[in-house]
Amino acid sequence: MVACTRCTRAWPLGTPECGRCGAKLVSRDEHSLQKVWALWVVGLMCYVPANVYPMLKTKQLFTVDESTIIGGAVELAHHGAFGIAAIILVASVVIPLGKFWAVAFLAVSVRQRGGFTSHRRLLMYEVVEYIGRWSMIDIFVVAILSALVQLKGLATISPGPAAFFFALSVIFTMLSAQAFDPRMIWDAQDNDNEAPDHG
Amino acid sequence: MFREDGISRGPLEGLIVCPVCDATYQLQRPKNGERAVCTRCHKVLIAPRRKAGMQIIAVAVAVVVLITAASVFPFLEISAAGRSNAVSIIDAALSFTQGPMLVLALMTAGFILFVPLVRMLLTLYVLIPVVLDRPPARHAIRAFRWAEAMRPWSMAEIFALGCAVALVKVAGLATVSFGPAFWMFGALVVLVIVHDSFLCKWSVWNSLEHPKER
Ligand SMILES: [Zn+2]
Numbered sequence: 541m542v543a544c545t546r547c548t549r550a551w552p553l554g555t556p557e558c559g560r561c562g563a564k565l566v567s568r569d570e571h572s573l574q575k576v577w578a579l580w581v582v583g584l585m586c587y588v589p590a591n592v593y594p595m596l597k598t599k600q601l602f603t604v605d606e607s608t609i610i611g612g613a614v615e616l617a618h619h620g621a622f623g624i625a626a627i628i629l630v631a632s633v634v635i636p637l638g639k640f641w642a643v644a645f646l647a648v649s650v651r652q653r654g655g656f657t658s659h660r661r662l663l664m665y666e667v668v669e670y671i672g673r674w675s676m677i678d679i680f681v682v683a684i685l686s687a688l689v690q691l692k693g694l695a696t697i698s699p700g701p702a703a704f705f706f707a708l709s710v711i712f713t714m715l716s717a718q719a720f721d722p723r724m725i726w727d728a729q730d731n732d733n734e735a736p737d738h739g
Numbered sequence: 740m741f742r743e744d745g746i747s748r749g750p751l752e753g754l755i756v757c758p759v760c761d762a763t764y765q766l767q768r769p770k771n772g773e774r775a776v777c778t779r780c781h782k783v784l785i786a787p788r789r790k791a792g793m794q795i796i797a798v799a800v801a802v803v804v805l806i807t808a809a810s811v812f813p814f815l816e817i818s819a820a821g822r823s824n825a826v827s828i829i830d831a832a833l834s835f836t837q838g839p840m841l842v843l844a845l846m847t848a849g850f851i852l853f854v855p856l857v858r859m860l861l862t863l864y865v866l867i868p869v870v871l872d873r874p875p876a877r878h879a880i881r882a883f884r885w886a887e888a889m890r891p892w893s894m895a896e897i898f899a900l901g902c903a904v905a906l907v908k909v910a911g912l913a914t915v916s917f918g919p920a921f922w923m924f925g926a927l928v929v930l931v932i933v934h935d936s937f938l939c940k941w942s943v944w945n946s947l948e949h950p951k952e953r
């Protein structure tokens with residue numbers, strides 16, 4: 541028996557696609573982990589330039605100020621906006637790094653036994669899936685600021701190259717997390733102790 | 740009862756398999772307002788609601804109207820030393836215009852306007868015939884599949900928080916005020932959440948498979 545992960549319908553083993561929703565049916569996607577790792581690496585590669593290049597260019601009268609993601613957050617903290625600095629730091633640094641670590645951990649852990657229980661790992665997966673999108677907030681802030689602060693001769697803000705790489709990094713890590721098949725979490729456990737009824 | 744493609748409603752049809760952990764259950768439809776939850780991983784499998792179809796349609800129509808309105812009205816207005824600038828969401832999305840930034844512009848516009856809008860239109864397309872007890876619309880299955888695939892890429896609520904962050908960032912530089920679109924956007928975020936929590940995927944798939952027996 542093989543199950544459709546999209547609409548929960550069960551079909552006889554060997555059915556190529558779900559008769560209800562048209563999804564391709566695979567008992568376990570063998571390429572799932574390869575996809576996860578490939579997208580993970582691309583995401584990480586985009587994350588490096590996203591932190592090196594400037595995110596925002598602020599022109600005020602005679603000065604041009606270029607700030608990176610972390611630089612911008614530090615500047616905000618200097619001006620006393622600790623809450624906003626924290627949001628930016630969490631969304632742009634803590635969440636992406638945590639996500640890289642969590643996806644890598646999950647991908648490694650389905651191959652080996654022991655350590656975390658399945659429930660802890662599933663919780664981790666759900667958190668990653670839910671929270672990853674929120675990293676996009678910094679891109680939207682840059683977009684809003686660039687459109688809004690266009691006061692000729694007074695101040696103008698424009699986006700830097702980091703915005704491009706950061707957006708790509710978020711997209712690739714989201715795809716990487718989506719490629720992960722959570723059913724593998726339970727397979728690893730089933731190998732440890734006798735499986736409950738499953739197909 | 741036989742389906743057109745010759746697959747009979749065998750014993751497998753009475754099963755439901757958790758997509759997260761592969762646990763298999765005998766299908767027992769919960770009453771309206773109740774939920775069927777996977778005992779192994781706690782994933783909600785079925786959560787039907789009374790008259791959910793009609794409510795979702797109403798919410799989706801409201802979202803379509805709000806997105807259209809919110810995209811043209813200004814949502815933030817800035818003024819400093821006699822100069823002022825009001826921007827709409829379209830302006831914000833199109834602020835990335837140089838070189839590769841254009842790709843970013845299209846992505847931003849997609850995440851905040853296009854994806855939420857298309858998702859709601861697809862939902863309407865799928866649900867209206869179902870609620871009216873008509874046979875499913877052509878390609879309804881593909882339409883619903885796309886609507887579900889788009890769910891994580893609909894980022895209206897993230898954009899709303901982004902507005903608040905931008906407001907604080909600029910506060911030292913100039914005076915900023917909210918335009919009408921900001922409030923529309925606030926309402927929109929709530930409506931999208933309501934839409935997602937009312938929609939029971941299993942019920943939709945089931946009614947697309949067996950249109951008559953709801
Ligand atoms: Zn299916």
Ligand SMILES: [Zn+2]
Binds near residue numbers: 782
């Ligand atoms: Zn489950």
